[in-house]
Structure formats: C-alpha cells, structure tokens
Amino acid sequence: MFGLNALKTLIPAIIAIISVASTVDAHGYSQEVILGTVKHTGSLPYQDPYMSPYPDRIIRKIPSNGPVEDPSLIDVQCNGYAAAGWKTAPSSIVGKIKAGDTIKFHWTDWADSHKGPIITYMARAPSDITKWEPGTAPVWFKIDHSGKSADGKWAATDKLYETNHIYTVRIPPKLQAGQYLIRHEIIALHGAFNFPGAQFYPGCVQVQVEGTGTAFPSKSSLVSFPGAYNASTPGILFDIYSDQSLAYPIPGPPVWTGGN
Ligand SMILES: *[C@@H]1O[C@H](CO)[C@@H](O)[C@H](O)[C@H]1NC(C)=O
Ligand SMILES: [Cu+2]
Secondary structure (H helix, E strand, O other): OOOHHHHHHHHHHHHHHHHHHHOOOOOOOEEEEEEOOEEEEOOOOOOHHHOOOOOOOOEOOOOOOOOEOOOOOOHHHHOEEHHHOEEOOOOOOOEEEEOOOEEEEEEOOOOOOOOOOEEEEEEEOOOOOOOOOOOOOOOEEEEEEEOEOOOOOEHHHHHHHHOOOEEEEEOOOOEOOEEEEEEEEEEEOOOOOOOOOOEEEEEEEEEEEEOOOOEOOOHHHOEOOOOOOOOOOEOOEOOOOOOOOOOOOOOOOOOOOOOO
C-alpha cells in the first residue's frame, strides 16, 4: 500500500476529487445583475435556450454553470465552450449605469469547495458594443479584485455567503463615458495545485457608462483575454490545501485606480 509520505502528497488530489464529485450541480454564474438600483436578469443557461425567441439579456449568453478550464481559449473572455462548438456572442441590449454607481452581481449557489478570488475588468468598445467582440486585443483593465483576507476568508465563498451571494463593484467615478464590457469572474481553486486546474467562471455585461469624467487607463497597461492568465501567472497555480496561512496573489494586473 502507500507509504505515509505518498499518501500525504495525494491528499490535495483526493480532496479535489471528492469536492468535484459532491458539487457537480453547484458550479455557478451571475443570475442577476443590478445596475444602480435597476435589476437585469442574467444569462440563464437552463431556461433561455428553451424560450422562443431567445431572450435578450445585457449579459452575453453562457453555455452552462460549468467552468472554463483552459485560460488560453477565447472561452476565458466571456464564457463559452469552444470544444463543443459553443460560442458566446454580443447581445442586442445594453444596460445604463452612471460612473461612480455600483454594479451588483447576484451569483447562484456557490460550493464551499470552490474557494477563490472574485475579479472584475472593463473594456471600452471602440464601436457599437452590440456587435463588438474584442478577440485577443489588449483592451481590459481591472477595476476590482478580492482574494483571501488576512484572516483566511475567501472572496468566492466566505465573503460571498455573508452578502447572500451578491458581490458589489463600483464603476470608477471619473471613468470616461462610453460603451463598456464588464467582465466579472470567480476563479475556483480546488484543483489549482496543478495546471491546468484553476476553473474560470466569467461573464460579460454590456453597459453604457454615463458621466462627465475623462479618466482612462494607459494603453500599455491594458491586458487581453485570453492572454492575461497562464501557468506562470501568480495565483493561477496555487495549492489552497498545503498552507492555509499562505497569502494568495490575485491574478492579473493591479486594480486601476486612476478613475477614482
Ligand atoms: C504569462 O502571463 C504573464 C502575466 O501573468 C505574462 O507576463 C507572461 O508573459 C505570460 N507568459 C506566456 C508564455 O504567455
Ligand atoms: Cu464547480
């Protein structure tokens, strides 16, 4: 049988297998988005495809509650399942929000095994957002992120439970007006002790930001999806089981503060 050391090295894998097996139905997505005080239904992968016509949402459509597991695929941008030929697409409606107002993402139930960060990016559409797909162009900047607090609480589980699955982000108050995609994601780390192993749960909201601000990040600081995350990005390969006191480096660029 196994020696004790061999068994020890297997523990993370065993825990991950158990977590995956017990939470098959407990992945998730943003089921609702609240712009200021206005509620918008999210992309509902288990209802929308059965409606005729397919409903317009301000969130681009997603294939399921499952994760994107390869950050080099276009799927990591706004969700999708390219391996099965399923692509997301621009939607025909756009939400309105004032710079400085909050956007709230209301997640479905989220498994405690799926610990990880919650991260939000924006990208300014150069033309009509209802037709725009960024591809691999570097257009994204980070407006918010939350990982593991000093007392060991994870954003995607402990913190999200405290707010009834609602995560709140503020649109930078001085951000210049225009049409933007807001890319909001949870990264689940239960399998992230290997690469690939981290699971990405992204979604993209189409908004018109209103305001009189003029701030915008420098061109050289913008990142791409796919592109921003790979095996050597801190926080993508990370063992959440080995040392609970270890600080967690949130992946991606620093939060852009110039619009505050
Ligand atoms: C991996 O991502 C990092 C940013 O996290 C980037 O600096 C690096 O160039 C990327 N490596 C490859 C091989 O793309
Ligand atoms: Cu899951």
